Amino acid sequence: MDSRGGPIEGEGPEGESLPALLRSWRGRINPRKIPRLAAPGRRSKGLTQDDVARLAGVSARWYGALERNIKAEYSADFLDRISSALQLSPAERRTLYLKAVGRPPALAVTPEADAVAEVDEALLQQFLDNQTPAPAFATDLAWNVISYNQPVLDWFPWAAHQANQMRWTFLAPEAREQLVAWEQDWARPFLGQIRYARAHHPKDEALLRLERDILAGSPDAREMWDRREVIEHSHGALRRLRLPYHQGREVAVRIVDLRPMRSDLLRVAVLMEDHQRADGA
Template structure:
């Protein structure tokens, strides 16, 4: 990842989305050649010099202080996830909190037990790069059978963006896919030296027509909670309220649980799926 280019593109796209009126910047009579705020306007809002902000946007400001990053974040109205992303980009390699975490990920035994306990709803554990580290039977039934794939292919982004089946599973495929790209963007700033992530991005860039546009939007997302709907070929429409919980002991693992409203049509359909995925009882000779 070209760190300087990433910093420049992220800051340019963030200031381009803010109108001078919204930022409270008075008109000065100058013609605007770019949308949104100019560099000098961001610098003034952040309380820093235009020269320093220019070096910052060009990736030449060294290692700026947390106070400077916070001031720029406020000027650009960044949300908490965007501020973390900016901090990751502006922090020199080797000092980012997660930059060295590139080894194989392991799911501890207690999490496998938790997935079994949650056998009444779809659940799975996401790792770096949106790798699917573990899943329960309903999680595999609702999305796809990740355990049937080679270990290196068990990846949510790869499934959503490259598997034609995923496009037919939801009318909101475009939103889910673009949000997943935003998750990869955040992961890339957390792990700038992750070779497997770079390979995945290259694969998606080549094989998913929409990926390039979403990637160059420079949106970032930390998934937390929300609604999802899927169209299952056996039971029909499924509507979930999901919760994503960063796991204690490993901030690069997230437990994702798809909850259902009790008594709803989805609850009935999930129960049908649960019956369908239940193992066959073992017969006993008498």
């Protein structure tokens, strides 16, 4: 309420409105600190609607509809992209879901809750933190990111929003730019790993949804899927990245894949930078 007893702008019977929240979240981000948006002479202190759409890889029209509070069947993938673009905290992401679609986001680890319960989360987090400065993260059976260290957030900000490693690889437009040799080195091996996991856990609903979502959302993935390639893991693989965090510099990493002794339904990945092979050396 304001000093005259009237409602504060953007506040209604259900509290602050979604448009007001989105405008506030946009306004607090400095575009000069985002390499993709930084431009000489830019004076804007916050993100524009077009900026958010570009960072999220969605149409400006579709994001504009969300900010105008137009009711629609916004997908979890769409809302998570917006959450990542706006750098929302977990509580803010939950609020976005509640305001936009009337329900909280699904828990990423629900299908494998028993597996997660078998792992000492504090010990796992300590292990990941001890890998710094190398990015290290843990996923469940369906590649939902459940834990990570700070370098992961520096390299891959999308990981903060209960993201899925495979969905980002195949459905996020920026992935093709950031994962060097996307098809040969990343997409095909990842599809092979999904096929391997599906063969070993044919009744797992989360894996089934993952396969369906990727094949429905990516024509390139559908074409590669017909190769019938099967790959168990990426341990030891040398891969290249070109991330905003490195300001466009190409970085070579060696992938270390691990599994906790107490559960074969979790994965731990460490990306060790290979300085001898960096920048095309």
